[in-house]
Amino acid sequence: MPVTPEPNSQSSIIECVSKIAQRYADGDATCPVNPFRTPSELKSQLDLAINETGSSTEHVMEVLEQLVLATPRSTSKRFYNQLFGGRDPVATAADMLAPVVNTSLYTFKAAGPMAIVEEMVLERMAQKLGFKAPGPQGVFTPGGSISNLLAMLIARNRSCPDLRNKGFGGQRIICYVSQVAHYSIVKNAGILGIGRENVRLVPADSEGKLQADALGRLIEEDRDAGHIPSIIVATAGTTVLGSFDPIAQCAQIAKDFNIWYHVDASFGGSAAMSSTHRHLLDGIEQADSVAWNPHKVMGVPLSAAAFITREPDYLRRSLDETADYLFQGDDDAYNPGTRSIQCGRRNDALKVWAAWKHHGDDGYECRIDHLMSLAKHCADRVKDSKSFKLTSEPEFVNVCFEVIGKSSRDICDTLREHNELLVGHAVVDGQRIIRVPFVNGDLTISDVDEMLDLVIKIADSLPSGENAEPAHINQSNGSCCCP
């Protein structure tokens, strides 16, 4: 017997979820911080148990609403905890359609125009990066970590063309990345069989930028030792400071040594949208591949992560398999399953397409310029205040600071427990700082002021505290705590 609900219930369920969604969205303003509760409180307060016997649709929708109202609210103006936040209504609407249509992006036969939508978004991103047609191509991935993995995979296989089929022999393949790069580089080296210890963590300067001269020296040493330098990963927008590595200089070094050049612009790629701030990415057009997540500064819902390459043949040659039952006819350009790490794949491009179609390039240029001006305003206010210490000059949309004489960790924890603000801390140069990323395009100058006032109010309520961290905690200039 089919477990079909009564006819027309589909419509009424969509109606019901639409009401929940509207109430939730209204709450972004009226209740910007959902109340903090511990795991055990949540477990006892919410009817989460799955049972032998089912529950009515009404009951499930009721618990669903309680559940979302107990979830940390990432969409309001009080959320500064991650490199995403806020809500783009058009992107959200498009992503609400994705499960209704339920496309899998492996073949044109199954995905139809959605495969074209993905291609058009990737093409536009490639153009913004300065990649010239024809040639650049890409694929949406499940996140920036996987985009970085694809780059490292391609580079590894390019260095050792037999490796994909034969496996590693005795080769020692080396990857180069700044010591403050995202942790996925070291993690991926462990996954790909390269070995975490074969990632050279190149020193960064006091602004969190990879030191290009040190990079060149390390590659020479490895080459002379008979190892195989395989990839340079530059970061455009580090996780904590929002720093940009010297992208053009790294490009030249990669060219000199004939190794793959990847820019992890998961966070900073959106600077390409602004003619004022595009210079941060100068040289990115020379990269062999780029990771860029529209779910961060472009504000579309998770997950929207693009991997874009000027050398799509390498991508395909690292991932394609013949699957006769799956790839049935049509132009392979629209069978993205041949260049994806997944088989079945969710339609993450649609929401990016919808938002970009709505805002246009111009809208995104305004957004980036606006977010940069918020960061500047915040940094200025921090500098002007006797209570704060700006720990580094912001290069992008992150502002990092301390409240003098107070513990950054205690401030963040108390803000969370008092349901005032969600914001994170990190270690820079041995000091634990508060990191505030401006990624929500709806924020205004007065929201920034309000946020700083809240931080001061909570800090005032706390006893004196220290921010010096023991030496084993992430003493590098930034985000990552890889060894």
Add this chain to the structure above:
Amino acid sequence: MPVTPEPNSQSSIIECVSKIAQRYADGDATCPVNPFRTPSELKSQLDLAINETGSSTEHVMEVLEQLVLATPRSTSKRFYNQLFGGRDPVATAADMLAPVVNTSLYTFKAAGPMAIVEEMVLERMAQKLGFKAPGPQGVFTPGGSISNLLAMLIARNRSCPDLRNKGFGGQRIICYVSQVAHYSIVKNAGILGIGRENVRLVPADSEGKLQADALGRLIEEDRDAGHIPSIIVATAGTTVLGSFDPIAQCAQIAKDFNIWYHVDASFGGSAAMSSTHRHLLDGIEQADSVAWNPHKVMGVPLSAAAFITREPDYLRRSLDETADYLFQGDDDAYNPGTRSIQCGRRNDALKVWAAWKHHGDDGYECRIDHLMSLAKHCADRVKDSKSFKLTSEPEFVNVCFEVIGKSSRDICDTLREHNELLVGHAVVDGQRIIRVPFVNGDLTISDVDEMLDLVIKIADSLPSGENAEPAHINQSNGSCCCP
């Protein structure tokens, strides 16, 4: 200047997308096959271009509706092209909420109760598989391919504990899988540095089942040659035939040789829901890890793919990195980022939770039994008809057959071009067959009859044709075309 739409527009956009979703869902019955169009027709008919200047919300929503109406409809009763299909209204509703709430499942700080929801779903799945508490754990992944990759990664690192940090030395690591297993196993061996050629494709019998005696012999040979047998992957539900490998026998062999045992139950895992059909999975409770995709037979929208293991420490030791800026307090059990291949991660568990809460175990038992009865009815009708040839007895919900004297490929292509039915073909034993999976719980006996009548009607309109395939095309008993 922020690119915020006017106040309250959020509500009106949600209202608007809810109307589009309702109309689309109604179309499942009134227009079960969206019209077939070529890529160039689609490009010229739809206003997909992203421009410098934006478009109004109204225009974008209009194009969005045109776009989804031009997308192959996976949710109707005429879609048999993949191992997913149909619509679960409650699961769809829950997934529509995911972008509204926009949780990232890496930490309890960011995800709150959603981290608990994921854990509860995984626990219930582990129970259904017969894994005993305490201990089993898992993580939702971006798809079955990645779940399989995690298993192979863990096995590789378990075989060579230094490998994650040091990289490969000269070790030759071997994986064992049936010749008709999913192509991701060979693909993943290429990604992980094991080498595609180090996957042993164990012969399958005429029913598409791995031959256990051959498996044992191959492992012995490799061990005697000084290689490192690392993992056995048994398949529960192959892609074309829906066959189940001898799961308990493989478990014993893995135990004898002390190697990791993974069951790829991406497709067939749902048999665990039915006391009548649970026997297909006998022995799975002895697996070290299992891949099981609720987005297939459980009918929730893409993507919902679980990786479950009885040895969660191995999972964590293959993927965890320290990221001080990210993992800030709370019990690590609710910080799933330490056991995930991604960093930011979409909330895929919520829709599974909602659907399971609604249907209960009992509802899913009915669903599986119903789908199995449809497959049996279809196979019986095929056997009874002079026009058809049943090419193999169905073990699960797939039915494979030919129309005698007609080309399976031409039939499927014509059904697609005439907007009658989306269904796929595959090669089994050198013959191209039509593969019909019953995964949509709303289907009834009369839908099955209608589908077969449509196939016959189209076949009658076609000239005689052949199904013999040249030897280089996938001569194995099933789905995969790995070398």
